[in-house]
Amino acid sequence: MTRLAAGDYPGMKFIRFSLLLVIATSAASASPAAAPKTVRDGITAWQNADYASAVAIWRPLAERGDADAAFNLGQAYRLGRGVTVDLAQAQKWLEKSARAGHLDAQTTLGLLLFDSGSRDSALVWLKKAAERGDPRAMLVYGTALFNGDGVPRDPLMAYAYVSRSAAQGLEPAKTTLAEMDKVLPVDVRRRAVEIALQKAAEVPAPGSKPAKAAKPARVAAKPAVPPAVKAKPVATPSAAASPNQVATAGKWRIQLGAFSKRESAESLYRKFSGALAGHRPFYVAAGAVTRLQVGPYPSRAAAAAACASLKGQACFPVEAK
Numbered sequence: 001m002t003r004l005a006a007g008d009y010p011g012m013k014f015i016r017f018s019l020l021l022v023i024a025t026s027a028a029s030a031s032p033a034a035a036p037k038t039v040r041d042g043i044t045a046w047q048n049a050d051y052a053s054a055v056a057i058w059r060p061l062a063e064r065g066d067a068d069a070a071f072n073l074g075q076a077y078r079l080g081r082g083v084t085v086d087l088a089q090a091q092k093w094l095e096k097s098a099r100a101g102h103l104d105a106q107t108t109l110g111l112l113l114f115d116s117g118s119r120d121s122a123l124v125w126l127k128k129a130a131e132r133g134d135p136r137a138m139l140v141y142g143t144a145l146f147n148g149d150g151v152p153r154d155p156l157m158a159y160a161y162v163s164r165s166a167a168q169g170l171e172p173a174k175t176t177l178a179e180m181d182k183v184l185p186v187d188v189r190r191r192a193v194e195i196a197l198q199k200a201a202e203v204p205a206p207g208s209k210p211a212k213a214a215k216p217a218r219v220a221a222k223p224a225v226p227p228a229v230k231a232k233p234v235a236t237p238s239a240a241a242s243p244n245q246v247a248t249a250g251k252w253r254i255q256l257g258a259f260s261k262r263e264s265a266e267s268l269y270r271k272f273s274g275a276l277a278g279h280r281p282f283y284v285a286a287g288a289v290t291r292l293q294v295g296p297y298p299s300r301a302a303a304a305a306a307c308a309s310l311k312g313q314a315c316f317p318v319e320a321k
Helices: 012-030 039-047 051-063 067-079 087-099 103-116 119-131 135-147 155-167 171-183 186-202 262-272 300-308
Strands: 252-259 280-286 289-297 316-319
Touching (some): 039 067, 051 067, 051 087, 067 087, 067 103, 103 119, 103 135, 119 135, 135 155, 155 186, 252 300, 262 280, 289 300, 300 316
Antiparallel strands (some): 252 289, 252 316, 280 289
């Protein structure tokens, strides 16, 4: 009998090739797959000033319903880091996060709406956050209750909210509480404090106890507390100085917007130059946009008060670099 060499069997070369392919495929599938990106990865990129990468990480997570990612993406649009400043997009993502129960998103969305003049909508979110113990929300909502702006006047609950905010160390709340002390009777204040203590026991201040699940740190600075609705009889929460007080020095400015053309920024400054007398514009290049900032102001409070004087104009304090 003729003995055939291995290479003489029909299809043997194909069999050898197939085996090599199977081996190679198995080896490839056995190698560890790249771990999916997390919100924390985005925060790391943000902290390294790689804002575009942070946004790229958060966007798909936010689209899949991650409340932390949606909050951080909204902050990126609000600040113009990794993306062009777009307050409509900021509102969209903050609202998505807020509806999922994210406390910082509820407060930030409320303050953003408040600052833009949409105060009825703002107070809806600020009330939700105030009931959960956020100090900024309690200050603004409490002052609205005191003044009866957008909500029925309720000095008792106003004092309860503001006193809880002050107890958490928020300086503008301490100032507002002192003004309330001047006009509210002692018995009203005493009952309000009892309510505040009861509420604080029911809903501890954010961060006062471990969360049920670990959550990553937030990435962006929280917006300043906007002034509440009336200057009288209660001082506005952030108005420690007159909004038009002339300052020749200070590290604070107010930012009124970001524009693809510098001429648009210059036009907006001309519109408000009278209201901002004594303060000069700064046209800050940020990639393809120009940010309009006006200052200087001696403190965040003075800058926030200046924003309050610009009715209907989006505005927030920024620290000059």
